[in-house]
Each structure stands twice: as C-alpha cells, then as structure tokens.
Amino acid sequence: MAQPQEREGFFARVYETVEQIPEGFVATYGQIAKLIGEPRRARYVGYALHANPRPGEIPCHRVVFADGRICEGFAFGGAEVQRALLEEEGVVFRDDTHVDLDACRWPAGL
DNA sequence: CAAGTGACAATAA
DNA sequence: TTTATTGCCACTT
Numbered sequence: 001m002a003q004p005q006e007r008e009g010f011f012a013r014v015y016e017t018v019e020q021i022p023e024g025f026v027a028t029y030g031q032i033a034k035l036i037g038e039p040r041r042a043r044y045v046g047y048a049l050h051a052n053p054r055p056g057e058i059p060c061h062r063v064v065f066a067d068g069r070i071c072e073g074f075a076f077g078g079a080e081v082q083r084a085l086l087e088e089e090g091v092v093f094r095d096d097t098h099v100d101l102d103a104c105r106w107p108a109g110l
Numbered sequence: 111c112a113a114g115t116g117a118c119a120a121t122a123a
Numbered sequence: 124t125t126t127a128t129t130g131c132c133a134c135t136t
Contacts, residue, residue, distance in 0.1 A: 123126090
C-alpha cells in the first residue's frame, strides 16, 4: 500500500478538530477543512467522518453542511436521529434538517 | 495507467 | 431567490 501517510495526518486532524467541538455547537466541513489548513479538502473532511474509525469519540453529528443542513442517509440511524442528538446537546434547529449556524456555529468568534 | 466516485463548497445562470 | 455546474483531491474500480 504505499499510500501517502499525509492521508492519516489529514484524517487525524479532522478527528481532533471534530472532537473539540463543544456540546451545543456545530461545525461545517469547510470550516474544519480550513482550520486544519486544507480548505480544499472540504469533501474529504466528510470522507474522514464517513470512515469514522472511532465511533463514540467522534461527534460526527456535530458536523454539518455549510448551510447547516444534514444529509438524509448520512447519520448512523438517519437525519432524525442526528437532529435529536443535536437538540439534546442544545443545538437550535431552524428546520427539520437545518441547524441554526448563527447561534451554534463553531469555532465561535470567527 | 485512466476514469469514476464522493458525509462539500463556491460560483454561474 | 433557487437550481445547476465546476472545482477539489484522494480513493476505488
């Protein structure tokens, strides 16, 4: 396999960043990608979460689209489950599939 | 080796 | 304003 180790470094940074998201807050793929220094890998941020090698430690449910939207077949049990998890932590929802990024965006103070 | 795919985002129409 | 397309970059086939 001789695959570039940078991939693991990139993935590791994504996990580190996502794990640092406080409860009641959410981050977007583009924001995370930019925070780790690779704004062009926004897509791969989601890819890293899909890989999710550490279920239970990586709050992937706190990571949403730039608009705060959650894809349907994305979460473990469905967008509804994810919405419930976010509401449980205090995240405000504008719609059934959109979170209030204006109030829950992370990192705060951008 | 080349082409296709994908938990996104930004820009164009 | 919403919808459609392109760009990104690594992985899969």
